[in-house]
Amino acid sequence: MSLSRLSSLRLFRQQCHVGGTWVDAEDGSTIEVDNPASGEVFGRIPSLTAAQVEAAIDTAQSAFIDWRARTAQQRADMLLRWHDLVLANREDIAILMTLEQGKPLAEAQGEVDYAASFLRWFAEEARRVYGETIPGAKPGQQIVVLRQPVGVTSAITPWNFPAAMITRKAGAALAAGCSMIVKPAEATPYTALALAVLAEEAGLPPGVFNVITGEAKLIGQVLTASPVVRKLSFTGSTAVGRQLMAQCAEHIQKVSLELGGNAPFIVFEDADLDRAVEGAMASKFRNTGQTCVCANRFLVQRSVHEAFVDKLAAAMAKLRLGNGFEPGVTQAPLINQAAVRKVQQHYRDALDKGARHVSGAVPDGAQGNFVEPVLITEVNPGMQLCHEETFGPLAAVMPFDTEQQAIELANATPYGLAAYFYSRDVHRCWRVAEALEAGIVGVNEGAISNPAAPFGGVKASGLGREGSRHGLEEYTELKYLCMGAG
Numbered sequence: 001m002s003l004s005r006l007s008s009l010r011l012f013r014q015q016c017h018v019g020g021t022w023v024d025a026e027d028g029s030t031i032e033v034d035n036p037a038s039g040e041v042f043g044r045i046p047s048l049t050a051a052q053v054e055a056a057i058d059t060a061q062s063a064f065i066d067w068r069a070r071t072a073q074q075r076a077d078m079l080l081r082w083h084d085l086v087l088a089n090r091e092d093i094a095i096l097m098t099l100e101q102g103k104p105l106a107e108a109q110g111e112v113d114y115a116a117s118f119l120r121w122f123a124e125e126a127r128r129v130y131g132e133t134i135p136g137a138k139p140g141q142q143i144v145v146l147r148q149p150v151g152v153t154s155a156i157t158p159w160n161f162p163a164a165m166i167t168r169k170a171g172a173a174l175a176a177g178c179s180m181i182v183k184p185a186e187a188t189p190y191t192a193l194a195l196a197v198l199a200e201e202a203g204l205p206p207g208v209f210n211v212i213t214g215e216a217k218l219i220g221q222v223l224t225a226s227p228v229v230r231k232l233s234f235t236g237s238t239a240v241g242r243q244l245m246a247q248c249a250e251h252i253q254k255v256s257l258e259l260g261g262n263a264p265f266i267v268f269e270d271a272d273l274d275r276a277v278e279g280a281m282a283s284k285f286r287n288t289g290q291t292c293v294c295a296n297r298f299l300v301q302r303s304v305h306e307a308f309v310d311k312l313a314a315a316m317a318k319l320r321l322g323n324g325f326e327p328g329v330t331q332a333p334l335i336n337q338a339a340v341r342k343v344q345q346h347y348r349d350a351l352d353k354g355a356r357h358v359s360g361a362v363p364d365g366a367q368g369n370f371v372e373p374v375l376i377t378e379v380n381p382g383m384q385l386c387h388e389e390t391f392g393p394l395a396a397v398m399p400f401d402t403e404q405q406a407i408e409l410a411n412a413t414p415y416g417l418a419a420y421f422y423s424r425d426v427h428r429c430w431r432v433a434e435a436l437e438a439g440i441v442g443v444n445e446g447a448i449s450n451p452a453a454p455f456g457g458v459k460a461s462g463l464g465r466e467g468s469r470h471g472l473e474e475y476t477e478l479k480y481l482c483m484g485a486g
């Protein structure tokens with residue numbers, strides 16, 4: 001992708017979008033954006049000042065007053081138009097996504113579809129924000145429960161799903177009648193700005209959906225220190241989520257936190273091994289292992305351990321690492337050198353503590369941001385990868401003996417976002433599904449994402465749910481009216 005070709009993409013914007021206006025930083029400062037495959041800087045984005053973030057909050061507040069007064073049908077229609085425009089511009093959005101995040105183009109196109117599905121889902125839900133009535137305590141008295149939008153909301157989003165993590169939040173917020181200010185990851189701003197172009201074209205009033213860029217800590221401080229902002233939705237690392245939650249305490253802002261994970265993937269001896277391997281590949285290598293719901297540890301019952309490892313190694317050998325724009329590539333560069341070092345660290349730590357290398361190249365960091373898929377086994381609970389999110393293409397297998405041991409091993413982590421297991425014993429499926437400490441459990445399924453489902457985790461994986469009607473309710477407040485008999 002040449003820079004001249006890039007500048008011909010109408011969705012490629014290098015300014016922030018606030019109140020319907022495209023703006024630069026008032027002091028002219030910018031942040032470089034590079035392509036993870038080559039390291040080439042291909043664009044810049046503004047680094048807004050604190051005063052500009054404050055101005056965005058004021059703009060979003062004014063827009064909220066008008067937006068909440070629209071009818072649910074009007075909000076639904078605009079969300080649906082936004083959905084249609086996102087799909088109509090699928091190819092160009094995917095090009096921007098592969099350029100800035102690196103994922104294979106086909107996977108980027110798939111993410112655009114996934115992102116659009118949240119806009120459709122919340123367009124449909126927008127007309128179902130219901131209240132309720134409750135019998136009063138006295139004759140003639142009635143309790144009326146209203147469900148109202150919380151107001152101005154903010155979203156701080158990660159680089160791994162530059163489109164879907166925005167529409168999963170903005171779709172819900174706007175359907176509820178809120179306005180939103182989004183700060184995308186510094187590494188992946190262009191997908192977010194493309195969504196802003198299309199939101200404007202869909203007829204969303206100025207200030208309802210705003211995209212700002214700049215120094216993360218500064219922007220986070222301004223957004224969480226404002227009494228006008230009534231909710232923050234964050235997806236990213238647990239460390240940053242913990243910090244932001246503390247900052248939101250000042251004005252009791254609502255928070256939704258989608259944080260890190262360490263998903264166990266359990267294969268019982270009664271599993272269909274071929275299906276288990278299919279599920280393992282879908283869970284582990286989606287986005288080159290850079291998702292919060294990726295299998296981080298494979299727990300395999302000892303009697304099928306060797307067969308599973310052999311099948312998994314054979315499936316991994318078919319993966320193809322390369323530039324996301326190359327046809328047939330299924331594994332792309334990691335987002336940056338820090339991500340490469342984390343995979344190296346988890347691999348080295350595991351081998352130092354007794355793991356065995358099975359297949360794939362040793363992650364030695366010699367290929368820039370590219371890391372070959374690698375398989376190890378004989379993993380044990382004392383290894384870093386059992387307690388930290390690897391976020392890369394390292395498949396780590398641990399044999400186990402009993403069902404109870406598998407459950408204990410699976411739950412022995414600070415995280416609790418996703419978990420997976422394969423078994424054809426229906427009674428075991430119920431026992432294990434109920435025992436796993438996670439917000440999402442894939443039962444004989446490795447691909448679990450769905451806009452209709454309440455996505456979220458427990459323990460260090462976060463608070464709240466996104467997607468589903470539950471995700472919309474997170475952007476509302478309940479108020480009850482006690483109507484006296486008069």
Ligand SMILES: NC(=O)C1=CN([C@@H]2O[C@H](COP(=O)(O)OP(=O)(O)OC[C@H]3O[C@@H](n4cnc5c(N)ncnc54)[C@H](O)[C@@H]3O)[C@@H](O)[C@H]2O)C=CC1
Binds near residue numbers: 240
């Ligand atoms: N649960 C998930 O979906 C994700 C988990 N992660 C985990 O986090 C690790 C680090 O990845 P990062 O992208 O660096 O995640 P991160 O948590 O540092 O960044 C996520 C978002 O938070 C912003 N941010 C960072 N520090 C902030 C602060 N002090 N105040 C306000 N905003 C701030 C970033 O600009 C970005 O928009 C990954 O290796 C992975 O383990 C990362 C991305 C997504």
Ligand SMILES: O=C(O)[C@H](O)CS(=O)(=O)O
Binds near residue numbers: 160165448
């Ligand atoms: O942050 C992530 O990794 C995503 O939430 C995972 S998913 O929702 O795209 O499955």
